[in-house]
Amino acid sequence: MQTILYARVSTADQTIEHQETQARQAGFKIDQVVADHGVSGLSTRLRDRTEGKRLFDMLRRGDTLVVRWVDRLGRNYRDVCDTIQEFLAKGVTVRTVINNMTFDGATTDPIQQAVRDALIAFMAATAQAQAEATKEAQKAGIEHARADTTVDNYRGRKPSYDREDVRLVQDMVSQGKGPSDIAKETNLTRQTIIRIRDRPAQAEAALVAWGL
CATH class of the missing domain: 3.40.50.1390 (Resolvase, N-terminal catalytic domain)
Structure with a gap:
């Protein structure tokens, strides 16, 4: 085995x-x-x-x-x-x-099998829904960055996160975890986690602006 x-x-x-x-x-x-x-x-x-x-x-x-x-x-x-x-x-x-x-x-x-299969289905549906939401957030972030005429001159502070962090935070949020719990399992601050959770388009725009 x-x-x-x-x-x-x-x-x-x-x-x-x-x-x-x-x-x-x-x-x-x-x-x-x-x-x-x-x-x-x-x-x-x-x-x-x-x-x-x-x-x-x-x-x-x-x-x-x-x-x-x-x-x-x-x-x-x-x-x-x-x-x-x-x-x-x-x-x-x-x-x-x-x-x-x-x-x-x-x-x-049969009852335990039904519960197991329902949980698998829920997790699979969450994975697809999160992927679709991420695509929309990335699209919005790119459009936001392009529309912001100050991006080329002033990109702001470099993000303390990367795309892998964004995906991880979004995955854990979709599982019902709060900022404090996520912070314990990642190297991100609560503020960063809340920013990614509540303003995904801006989070993506920052990554785009810095070419990350």
């Missing part, structure tokens, strides 16, 4: 190392890391990614698949649900670093 971490980054400013470090700090004993670089989780299915498709051959009954959150598997509702259910049917346990969620196919109780 082995524990495999699957990591995915869609932009150059994100890092696989960050996801691996976060998993190990959370207490996961990782035997192998499988990662895809520069791949969108919204438009590309897991089995259509160079490394993602390897998981379907690598994982065996009794193995554990670890992901930072289900959005690493994908941000398309149907793809995420189908992927997790396929792994569970193979006897693979799926665990998340954030909130330490565990999904397996061990239970035969």
Whole structure:
């Protein structure tokens, strides 16, 4: 039996190392890391990614698949649900670093299965909704930066966060976590977290202005 971490980054400013470090700090004993670089989780299915498709051959009954959150598997509702259910049917346990969620196919109780499947569906729907919201925020941020005639002359203070931080904060907010709890799990201040949460377009505009 082995524990495999699957990591995915869609932009150059994100890092696989960050996801691996976060998993190990959370207490996961990782035997192998499988990662895809520069791949969108919204438009590309897991089995259509160079490394993602390897998981379907690598994982065996009794193995554990670890992901930072289900959005690493994908941000398309149907793809995420189908992927997790396929792994569970193979006897693979799926665990998340954030909130330490565990999904397996061990239970035969129909009520417990229904609750498990409903939670998987909710998480998958949240991943897609967050991706769509992020796209809109990025679009608004770019338009805001372009419309601001002072951007070229004065960009303001350089953001203390990057796009990976923005995605992480938005993921945790979507899970119902407050600024104080998020601050404990990240290197960001409460003020920064609140700014990202309440003014996503401005947060994106600052990244655009600084070319981040």
